[in-house]
Amino acid sequence: MATSIMVQGTASDVGKSMICTALCRIFLQDGYKVVPFKSQNMALNSFVTQDGGEIGRAQGVQAEAAGVVADTHMNPILLKPKQDMVSEVIVHGKHFLDMTATSYRNEFVHKALPIIEKSVRKLQAEYDIIVLEGAGSPAEINLKDRDIANMRMAHMSDAAVVLVADIDRGGVFASIIGTLALLDEDERARVKGLIINKFRGMRELLDDGIEWVERETGIPVLGVVPYIDVNIEAEDSLALSSLRFKKPKAGEFALDIVMIRLPRISNFTDIDPFFDEPEVGVRLVAKVRELGTPDLIVLPGTKATLDDLAWLRKEGFDEAIQALAARGTKIIGICGGFQMLGETLTDPDAVEGDGTAAKGLGLLPVATVFSAGKKTVQMTGERNGLSLTGYEIHLGETTLLGGEPFMTLADGRVDGAVVNNEQIIGTYFHGLFHNRTYTRALVNAMRADKGLSPLPSDVKSDSERREEAYNMVADHLREHVDMAKVYDIMNIERG
Structure with missing residues (x-):
């Protein structure tokens, strides 16, 4: 024994x-x-x-x-x-x-x-x-x-x-x-x-x-x-106050990445790989006045998508994010964040709350319907020739109404949505940024937009790290x- x-x-x-x-x-x-x-x-x-x-x-x-x-x-x-x-x-x-x-x-x-x-x-x-x-x-x-x-x-x-x-x-x-x-x-x-x-x-x-x-x-x-x-x-929300989150001064880092601190945020470790990227500042933002003009906004997962969407509107994040999107800011929504970026979110069986439907931020041509039964599965997919590994944890099904899917999955399904030459991306793919080659390519694309030279594309894998x-x-x-x-x-x- x-x-x-x-x-x-x-x-x-x-x-x-x-x-x-x-x-x-x-x-x-x-x-x-x-x-x-x-x-x-x-x-x-x-x-x-x-x-x-x-x-x-x-x-x-x-x-x-x-x-x-x-x-x-x-x-x-x-x-x-x-x-x-x-x-x-x-x-x-x-x-x-x-x-x-x-x-x-x-x-x-x-x-x-x-x-x-x-x-x-x-x-x-x-x-x-x-x-x-x-x-x-x-x-x-x-x-x-x-x-x-x-x-x-x-x-x-x-x-x-x-x-x-x-x-x-x-x-x-x-x-x-x-x-x-x-x-x-x-x-x-x-x-x-x-x-x-x-x-x-x-x-x-x-x-x-x-x-x-x-x-x-x-x-x-x-x-x-x-x-x-x-x-x-990290395991829980206490780690959100850890020293790993940087509070950069203006111009301190070449790139400024912001994650919205939703009240019911979940799987926030999706953002972790950016801490390892050179010349990248990572901020956690809970007030619109703190948002600024970042190079990338990440809308993370949440345990209560409709409630957190209502919070975004109450705090004024919806209009601020839409305005930044119109200026060309890159935005990536993961899981609940992906659902929020869509056109509509409906809850006919009151899975998320009282059954109220909601209008999304309208930045992606998708519609989400919540239903009982959580999807939890490890997944692999392909985007731009890169093989990606991650996992799904979510309620609801999201239908693509236009644009193109973000990736093709190994089981034949498609996932997510992408528009405007990858300016706006939504995906159910947790662990996306832990695919370090993809993340380095993303960082280099943002560097190129600012006229900066690229970082080496040869990076250690997440498993090696x-x-x-x-x-x-x-x-x-x-x-x-x-x-x-x-x-x-x-x-x-x-x-």
Whole structure:
């Protein structure tokens, strides 16, 4: 039966996913058959498995770092926020139903436990090591009776728990002591090690504090991990405030790319590859006054297309985007953003809301009709002679009324729409920009429009970049965390 280690945090966004990703790669490098697991994930960015299941993006990334094919047993319950206090509940990769937070806690949580346990037992039988990731904090005393993501999972899998605290946000020692104080005795007994994450500064200044924490708690500090900016996709909206988004001054970068921060934004990691492009500034914009005159506007995916379209109009983005389009600004809409760029959006079965129809921005000759049944599938296609890989996650069918499709898919379908010599593009193709050759060609086209010389067309593939990132975080963790102690708390003897 597999040995389990669980990474929990003193709060959300302390770096649990990154630590889990690094551990998955380290255990793989050390010759173990390792698998990631998160019982319940609330995430706006999701991953589509080979058989069309939808799981948290972090578990898809961790599976790749572990050298295994992602499947829904690695994240059997996924929650995707749709409205205030309402989320889509996805069970083993498929839509189950939409539930309020109250009904989920009162009616569903007890039904979820057998589903989760079945996945745990399956993974225990098939792997050497399970790397479990917690959610938020295990010390939310108002939620502990319904917890299915933290200490209950540690008990179920008999996992040694490593508690991660983020020193970058301040109060790291208080957060550690406070979290431990709020745990029950049997829960606290499972915490076998501490990691201080996102450190910046002089390591020796922490020594007195570390000695005090170890003396007071009897729990060893396994390491102090310096902050690292590495290109691994984020999981939820907290990452939208990360340092990766640039706030360029006027003229600082050759190209200015803007993504609209929709209230229900999803799969915003579509924009990530532009961070790696030289002389490109990437901005996240939630106010029309911040829009300016960018070279490219990206309308991203959303969990509530009609609501976010109404928000665009309320904020004045519709007229601003239409005016920029008339001036020649390039605009690309992905998934819900693609639907918004069309002529009409109708909802006859009230799938998106109350059944109200809406007029789109009118920049693409397409019409969308929402219907029950989400499409989740990995996909390949071709555009301008380039082979592209990505995935679909969407409700609704979009009909091309004119112009030309954006690409031809391997299964014979066509996807998206394009007009005005590729000035306006719409597609359901998530992951489009992760096709690095396509993205470099797009950047060079925009550079040419401004009279700039092209960048080299020979670029590393996304898979090569991800492999480098997984090895980088593994090396980083090995350098700053005592892996001998990690193996010791897992009761694994290493020669």
